[in-house]
Amino acid sequence: MRSNAVFNEFLPRYGVKRCQHANFMLTDDLQATLGLLRPEKSGRYSKAEQEHFAQLIPHLKRALQIYGLVGRTANRADAMEIIANQTDVGVVLLA
Numbered sequence: 001m002r003s004n005a006v007f008n009e010f011l012p013r014y015g016v017k018r019c020q021h022a023n024f025m026l027t028d029d030l031q032a033t034l035g036l037l038r039p040e041k042s043g044r045y046s047k048a049e050q051e052h053f054a055q056l057i058p059h060l061k062r063a064l065q066i067y068g069l070v071g072r073t074a075n076r077a078d079a080m081e082i083i084a085n086q087t088d089v090g091v092v093l094l095a
Contacts, residue, residue: 015039020053024061030068034060 017040070079
């Protein structure tokens with residue numbers, strides 16, 4: 001990330017020096033990136049903060065996969081049925 005022009009040129013203008021990020025390759029044509037940004041005065045992310053962020057990743061990836069599935073399915077009801085049938089636990093679907 002440090003070799004990235006956004007990190008080196010754009011974000012410092014706003015006081016941002018620290019970043020945690022995760023890249024999600026969901027399909028060949030669907031990618032997402034999540035970044036948590038903080039100013040240098042806040043210091044580095046602690047080990048506990050890094051662990052909390054890491055715990056979110058699987059849940060965010062699944063949510064993005066569901067979003068992608070619904071977006072590629074012409075019939076939203078069909079997509080919801082596919083999602084509900086992929087898990088053994090209770091699911092709440094909001095549309």
